[in-house]
Amino acid sequence: QSVLTQPPSVSGAPGQRVTISCTGSSSNIGAGNDVHWYQQLPGTAPKLLIYGNNNRPSGVPDRFSGSKSGTSASLAITGLQAEDEADYYCQSYDSSLSGCVFGTGTKVTVL
Amino acid sequence: EVQLLESGGGLVQPGGSLRLSCAASGFTFSSYVMSWVRQAPGKGLEWVSVVSGSGGVTNYAASVKGRFTIARDNSKNTLYLQMNSLRAEDTAVYYCAKKPTGTMGWFDPWGQGTLVSVSS
Numbered sequence: 350q351s352v353l354t355q356p357p358s359v360s361g362a363p364g365q366r367v368t369i370s371c372t373g374s375s376s377n378i379g380a381g382n383d384v385h386w387y388q389q390l391p392g393t394a395p396k397l398l399i400y401g402n403n404n405r406p407s408g409v410p411d412r413f414s415g416s417k418s419g420t421s422a423s424l425a426i427t428g429l430q431a432e433d434e435a436d437y438y439c440q441s442y443d444s445s446l447s448g449c450v451f452g453t454g455t456k457v458t459v460l
Numbered sequence: 461e462v463q464l465l466e467s468g469g470g471l472v473q474p475g476g477s478l479r480l481s482c483a484a485s486g487f488t489f490s491s492y493v494m495s496w497v498r499q500a501p502g503k504g505l506e507w508v509s510v511v512s513g514s515g516g517v518t519n520y521a522a523s524v525k526g527r528f529t530i531a532r533d534n535s536k537n538t539l540y541l542q543m544n545s546l547r548a549e550d551t552a553v554y555y556c557a558k559k560p561t562g563t564m565g566w567f568d569p570w571g572q573g574t575l576v577s578v579s580s
Contacts, residue, residue: 351504351506382564383564383566387505394573395505395555396569396570397567397569400568438504438505440505442564447519448510448519449495449507449567451505451506454504
C-alpha cells in the first residue's frame with residue numbers, strides 16, 4: 350500500500366547519470382514534509398542515503414544527491430558505478446495517515 | 461557504534477502470535493523514538509509502528525492496528541513488537557530502526573531484520 354510512486358526500474362552505463370522520481374501528494378511531500386532516500390543492496394537491510402531532501406550522511410559519496418519540488422522528489426546518481434546496483438526507496442511522512450510512507454521502490458541496473 | 465539486533469522471528473500458523481525483540485546498543489536508547497518496518501518477500505518497505513522514547517506514545521499502520529502492540533523496556537535497551545492474530549499477509553522481514561529526529565523523520569540505522577512466516 351505504497352503512497353509514494355517510483356519507477357520500477359532505471360538503468361545506465363557506468364559513468365552515466367540516472368535519476369529516480371518519487372511522486373506523492375498534498376498530504377505528504379506536498380504538505381512540506383521532508384523526503385528521505387534509502388539504498389538496499391541485495392540481501393541486506395536498507396541504508397540511509399539522503400535525509401532532509403538533499404543531505405548526505407557521513408560516508409555517502411557525493412555522487413548521490415536529492416531534490417524536492419512540489420509534490421515530488423528526485424534522487425540523482427552521477428558517475429554510475431557497478432556497486433550502485435540496488436533497490437532505492439523514498440520515504441516521507443503523511444499527515445493524513447499520521448504515519449511514515451515509503452515509495453514503491455526502484456531497481457537500479459548498471460549495464 | 462549504534463547497533464540494532466532483532467530476534468524472535470519464525471514460522472507461525474495463521475491466527476497465532478509472536479513477539480519480536482530488538483536489542484539496542486551504542487546510544488542512549490530512552491532518548492530516541494523507535495520504529496518497526498517490514499518487507500514482504502520480493503516487495504517494498506512498509507512502515508508498521510512507532511513508539512516514543514518514554515514508551516507512552518505509540519502509533520500503528522492501519523494494516524496492523526488492533527493486532528500488533530509496540531513497546532519498549534528502556535532499562536533493558538530493548539524494543540518489542542507483539543504480533544497477534546497473524547495473517548498470511550504479515551509474512552515479511554521485520555526491521556527495527558532508530559528515528560534520530562522523531563516520528564516524522566528518517567530511519568537510521570536499521571537492524572539486520574528477522575523473518576516472520578505465517579503459514580499452515
